[in-house]
């Protein structure tokens with residue numbers, strides 16, 4: 001089975017990595033709910049998901065292959081298609097057994113269902129939280145898991161810490177039938193996308209949109225309008241998607257972040273982000289809206 005991203009999403013909420021993409025297949029629980037007994041494995045080696053070779057929709061089930069890691073490092077995260085599901089970070093140094101295959105979850109077409117892709121993303125976010133919450137930010141002491149929550153509590157100063165989600169904006173700017181698209185050096189060659197950035201102290205989302213656009217491209221906009229959002233667990237962002245209309249300014253790129261940028265007619269667009277992302281959802285929606 002090799003599944004392609006849908007051509008169209010009825011709603012932004014149905015994009016991969018949002019909870020609705022998981023709802024029919026996965027119930028999120030906390031490690032304290034581990035029922036014991038056999039279950040399936042969500043094995044992540046970096047951003048690669050390990051699945052059964054030749055059957056991308058099947059997670060390994062049963063005993064953990066000893067060559068992949070130590071069972072004491074595994075974390076129960078909930079029920080995947082009715083089975084207990086445990087998460088484990090597999091070291092990049094470990095060799096993958098021949099009955100498993102590694103799928104890059106951020107590949108152009110990973111060939112996974114949206115539910116499994118979203119589960120892998122969730123696993124990535126949980127592993128990031130686990131890695132960054134070993135010690136208390138307040139005093140540096142060890143932290144213990146809170147029961148029934150993903151939060152943790154410091155054994156010394158009792159401070160409680162919860163998974164941190166970082167708000168970001170992403171914005172599509174229209175100028176007539178043209179869209180403002182930019183390129184970051186780390187993106188695949190030829191691919192263009194949208195201006196995006198992290199919310200800073202004291203900003204509301206619209207103010208982040210204005211600042212990021214002006215800083216990165218020198219463009220000012222009107223009619224900033226919220227369109228929808230996407231959880232982006234690489235490792236912990238929440239992308240708030242906006243549209244806006246060009247007001248004034250000549251393109252002047254912030255060259256330490258962007259290598260190219262310009263106005264593209266909707267009739268002649270360059271290579272765009274994959275259909276798993278809110279960037280592409282915003283572009284597709286706008287192109288559709290601008291069709292006569």
Ligand SMILES: [Zn+2]
Pocket residue numbers: 136137138139140141154155156157158159
């Ligand atoms: Zn502390």
